[in-house]
Amino acid sequence: MLKNGRQTSPGSVTENAPQTFTGNRALMLDEPLIFEIAGPKTTGVDLMDVPQVETRLGGLERNREIGLPGLAEPEVVRHYTRLSRMNYAIDMGIFPLGSCTMKHNPRLNEKLARLPGFADIHPLQPAQSVQGALELIDELATWLKKLCGMPEVSMSPKAGAHGELCGMLAIRAAHEARGEARKVVLVPESAHGTNPATAAFCGYEVDAIPATPEGRVDLAALKAKLGPDVAGVMITNPNTCGLFEPELAEISEAVHQAGGYVYCDGANFNAIVGKVRPGDLGIDAMHINLHKTFSTPHGGGGPGSGPVVFSEALAPYAPLPFVRKAGDMLELVEEEQARTGSHSDSFGRMVAFHGQMGMFVRALSYMKSHGADGLRQVAEDAVLNANYILRRLEGELTAPFAASGPCMHEALFSDEWLEDTGITTLDLAKAMIDEGYHPMTMYFPLVVHGAMLIEPTETESKAGLDRFIETILALAGAAKAGDVERFKEAPFYAPLRRLDETAAARKPILTWTEPDLAEAAE
Amino acid sequence: MLSAIGAKDIDALFRDVPQSARLDGPIGDLPLHAPEMSVERDLARMAARNLTASDTPFFLGCGAYKHHVPASVDHLIQRGEFLTSYTPYQPEIAQGTLQYLFEFQTQVARLTGMDVANASMYDGSTACVEAIFMARRVTRRKKALISGGVHPHYVHVAQTLTHFTDDEVEARRPVLTEGAPGDDLDGLIAAVDGDTSCVVVQNPNLFGHVADLSPLAAKCREHGALLVVVVTEMVSLGAIQSPGEMGADIVVGEGQSIGGGLNFGGPYLGLFACNQKHVRQMPGRLCGETVDAEGKRGFVLTLSTREQHIRREKATSNICTNSGLMALAFTIHMSLLGEAGLRKLAALNHARACQVADRLAKVEGVTLLNDAFFNEFTIRLTREARPLIRRMADDGILGGVALGRLYEDDGSIENCVTLAVTETATDEDVNALVAAYEGAAS
Structure with missing residues (x-):
């Protein structure tokens, strides 16, 4: 349990909770594909009437149905709003993907x-x-x-x-x-x-x-x-x-x-x-x-x-x-x-x-807002934040180049510290998801084993970095204490559990097919 | 923080930078930071110097189209969960992005009449050159034929990139045949042979002409070449047969006209679709369906063994970041339109274009070149068009693209103007346009 948080051990939320009729869990909503909820005759746009003209399409008028369902505006707004809630984003918290530089996007x-x-x-x-x-x-x-x-x-x-x-x-x-x-x-x-x-x-x-x-x-x-x-x-x-x-x-x-x-x-x-x-x-x-x-x-x-x-x-x-x-x-x-x-x-x-x-x-707009002085500080703060993470984590994780001196904007760790735990970099990343964080970059660069590359950027506060660091330290402690299940089975709390990427590649399904057609093709 | 790090100051963290290269203060002759208010004022001043499409009678096309985008599209793509997320590398917390990509891929495949589509490219022109490279991988041949009706900038992009690879590109000149300007399909069909890797043709073409590509597709099939069809105005597919129905092997396109603004040329949306059998040779990201550990349906990026982060120098393309947010805008707009809305939008565009073409054709000194077109057509004037188009712009009318802007040194083309007419053109706009051309003739 976090010092200011609620009980978060796996299963505690759902053990005595009923299965819902909809499959939803309050604000966690399932959302079908647009093709499963929309119809060919519905449209969410209001266009003016089409003037009568003799068409000049060279006899190439489309005569077959395209298969594009439509929805009324409120339904479209709901569909995509619901989808949006299945995403993590920099607007929700630190997005420490090394090499990707996920910093705040000013709305100006x-x-x-x-x-x-x-x-x-x-x-x-x-x-x-x-x-x-x-x-x-x-x-x-x-x-x-x-x-x-x-x-x-x-x-x-x-x-x-x-x-x-x-x-x-x-x-x-x-x-x-x-x-x-x-x-x-x-x-x-x-x-x-x-x-x-x-x-x-x-x-x-x-x-x-x-x-x-x-x-x-x-x-x-x-x-x-x-x-x-x-x-x-x-x-x-x-x-x-x-x-x-x-x-x-x-x-x-x-x-x-x-x-x-x-x-x-x-x-x-x-x-x-x-x-x-x-x-x-x-x-x-x-x-x-x-x-x-x-x-x-x-x-x-x-x-x-x-x-x-x-x-x-x-x-x-x-x-x-x-x-x-x-x-x-x-x-x-x-x-x-x-x-x-x-x-x-x-x-x-x-x-x-x-x-x-x-x-x-x-x-x-960003450059003018920051100016020559502010941009310089952007680099300084990004480097400061990354070094803070490097030095606070190097004792628990393995930082292969920590002895090389200060890092720049990102801190690199290998999976050596996980040796003999049975837990991989991927497992750690999925456990971070349960903690409400987007994981760092995994398995890149290739020059270290099981790489974990953390880039905080300059737009994270010290308080935010401390919470993030404490989370990683707690997970490291759990990993070393042999709490394997919480890593292997993670994520527990994401909209979906771990996805089967191998199956996706073996028999790729890249577009939606009407269920009766899909069955007929089996 | 510095003490936790064990550094005496910030500069100690930059100790690896050679002293000689270190800047000791902000770079001179660049301004210092400024408050939001003054940045806004400064950029608004620049914006005000431009003639905006919505404030003028506007008839430009040639690869970028002005359509009405429903307000909800831009509202939804600005949700932080979409706008400020990354490529969906952690699928369990990126199902929002992955599901709309799956919807997008399905919509693009259906519109183009192909089996599969990818999760987007940079723009139509880069999608087009990627199709040429893909055709080389599939056919193991190097010679691409590009038809004269393909957007000249797309041709330049293809020539630029293939110049440095083993590919050969034969770009055919546009032929201004009255009735069917652009392609010379008979000549193109005759040029296809057993060395041809692919034929690239645009429909509707740069001049707005709409053609039946089936005979060309048959000739390509006969010689084992791939037919690559470029579509720069996706709304047209609400009215005319899809490239897939005509026999295309790869369809590439510019998706800007659905969900996207003009944005002075970018960001736009590259579309890439092909048949199932070639899917492993495709460039770019693909989203696929799978299940999670509890058997629930979900989506992931898939077939990534084609891609640079896995295959490095053996990847099908070097593309990484694509046009995800523009793909979302496309998908939302398309979901709002639906089949019924897209067809009506297309019919409206075509009808308006027919009306404007007829009125212009009656103006003295104006010849309409197209028999068949969708929402774009080409007229020929009796003298060079570029100065006229510039004069119109001075009078606040954007009266078409003078083709001298796109083609160099071609006497027959510099008198031509291509005009696009969409649902956004009002009767007043059309009257102003016709008056401007009438004024030019007199």
Whole structure:
């Protein structure tokens, strides 16, 4: 029992409680699929009458039913409100997913992104009718360039992995312009999965760089791999073990000497924003997740936004489109204008339009609210919070790199402390769910066994961190005391018990089928 | 906290940063923090400099459409449990997200006439190039044919990315045939051969033309090539036969027009659907049905062995974050519409477009190029259209997309304008539009 809480041992709530007729438990409501509650004739929208015209659909009128049920507005509102209550969210509590940077999403940003002047403009309007939008993009670009100490930024990539692709294509284009066909990209073992996937996506072979026992890139091993076939390295800083790469400037120098370029995965930029400029470390390209460092909401898996900053060397290859000053006006440089002039080396276009405008508004709102001083404090507080967690937990959990010094914005633990308990990282995570917490990142990075990566972010209070830490310590105590069942069977109190992911993959059911049709197909 | 950590000050925590790279204070020439009120004022000033679609007679399309989105959609997607959650990696506390993804996948599959759909991509253009890559994996061939009616920005995206891979892309020029502008389907069919991995065709195409793709599908099948159909206006599928009915193997699309705003181009919603037999070659996340430990139905992310966090360099794509919240908006809007509402919305769009096309066709110097269209069509003027469209914008009328904006150096296209007419166009808007074109002719 928590000191200020109620009895929480498994079973105590339900032992003498009746089974309900509905299967619901007060505010915990089951909710069927929309297809099970809606009908083909119902609609929740009120449209004006359709004028009588002779159709001109080329004889291709749809004559079969689509199979899309509809609901009246109150039912739709209830359906999705009920679904929403089955989700954990940063609005409900700490969301300590390492590497994912779940920080508070200020609501001012939401309000401003919905101003009609931003939300209700078409991407192909003539430039003179969208000067304010171009001004916003240009101002955000200026902030990003100054915060990174780099001369160019490409705003169009749609998310972090898309930004990686943008950076790597610029590297590829730069080599091509020199007449070189380098084939290999070096990626540390601890990298996000998107890094090797991106390198392969643009046609490179991936060679892994090992980590040192201290959890950092092995500089000697990296240098040994450099050569005329190496196009560049993809490095994450701070890295996914939560550590700053102190030799990054030397790494950059060595890579440049070997004729390669340095791509930095900027997913962890929130740890150093305002404290260090990546440009000062010799980086050639880095994506910035606006949905991490600059607080745009993750939305249950997107949309993100991943602008990429470039060094002088890669700037000419940056993709289209971009905003440029033309006299008193701002203009968008697209294919037509790019064929001539200073941007004739651009490697091309990555998206249909100009990037994630909605995210740009939110990010600029966040930057202006925090200012240069506040952003610096964001990094400091994020690092302070992570170190507090590291030091308060390192005695009970195993922190493999704790001796390497302070961590940056996230604290990494392995499952060594669970050895012989029969409890895994996954079990611990599910037990955290019962305690009302979203678990940390599990089993990543791959360089430690059973990894648990905790990123609190700067928006957690000390009191909140203390409650979280005490919870983990209590669970650690229970695990070591042999209370295996509460872990193995967890979660007990979530809307659903543990889900069978193996069965889902063996015989995938990816869409809903009417029950009679589903039966007939068996 | 510092004493619990054992650090003398904050800077001690940054000791791994080389001294030479450390900034000793806030970065100069950037402003310091500001109160909410002044940030709001500052951004509102920028917003006010833009001509908004709802305040003007507005007729732009070409891959982004203005539809009325019911107020409840934006209200619901702003619930913190949706807005501020993450990718559903812990399914027991993410059933809200997972269940709407399952509903979304089903709605997209049914609309497109395909077996399965994924949980979304970034936008239509990136979904399109992913389809080309997927066709290479399925057919083990490298040559993709892109029809002249495909949105030129989608073509540029495909050319940009395939330039760096082994794929070859043959992008065909648009043909401005009167009656059926864009594709030259006969020529396209003739170009399909045994080396073709896929044919990419858009329906309705960039010029608004609607075509029967069945003959093309038959030719693709005959040669073992996949037919990739791009749909940028999903509302059209309430009125015309689905790509699946016409024989598509992969359908990709831009889902912005259901549930999404114009947002100056993003965030939008990439759609990706295909047939069951190719599901393991799909890019992106998939949500699947399963049961929990007590046998209750639930949903999880599945088939993740295709994905980057498991397969790393052998993944089908590098995509991670997608467009989850836009998928939610799509699903809510579609649930509000239902079959009946979508069909009526589509009929309304088509009827309005027919009316506007007829009125414009009567204007001197204006030629309507389309025989068949949904809510978008192309007209040809007697001179270059771009200056005219700019002048109209100065007068507060957004009178279509001058195709010179999308195609370079093509004499026959620079006189053309593509217009989209949706349910949002009022009679006054239409009168203002027609008057503007009449004024231009005189």
